[in-house]
Amino acid sequence: VDLDFICKHAKGIPESSSISYLNVAQPNGMLFQENCNNRVVSCVFTKVYVDHAEPLVVLEKYKNKDSWCLGKLLNGHEFLTIFPIAPVSPIMPMGQIN
Numbered sequence: 603v604d605l606d607f608i609c610k611h612a613k614g615i616p617e618s619s620s621i622s623y624l625n626v627a628q629p630n631g632m633l634f635q636e637n638c639n640n641r642v643v644s645c646v647f648t649k650v651y652v653d654h655a656e657p658l659v660v661l662e663k664y665k666n667k668d669s670w671c672l673g674k675l676l677n678g679h680e681f682l683t684i685f686p687i688a689p690v691s692p693i694m695p696m697g698q699i700n
Contacts, residue, residue: 603671608644608684609633615684616646623648629682631673643673646682 612629619625624646631642654675664670672681 603683604686605633605644605671607686608682611684612644612646612682616682623650630676630679631682640676641674642676642679643671644682645673645675645679647676647679649678650680651678 612634616624616627616629627646627648630638630645630647632638633644654677658675661670661675672683675681
């Protein structure tokens, strides 16, 4: 996970979303706030409150292996990950893309 890439693009991507709760969501965590001390690294505050119990059990396995870099997940938040992808030509058929 490229945290620098996430930090650079975190604001523009949610703002351009057609999903109303995402385009007003605020990035939250150490990547975006200087004095963040809540152990959040990269999240977005969606104000959508869901039960994270099951995914957090699975997440603990990754944390035990030191394989997790996005920090803690707070209520009303979702992890924010953004990955670079290769551009796809709008005129090239999908079967011809390498």
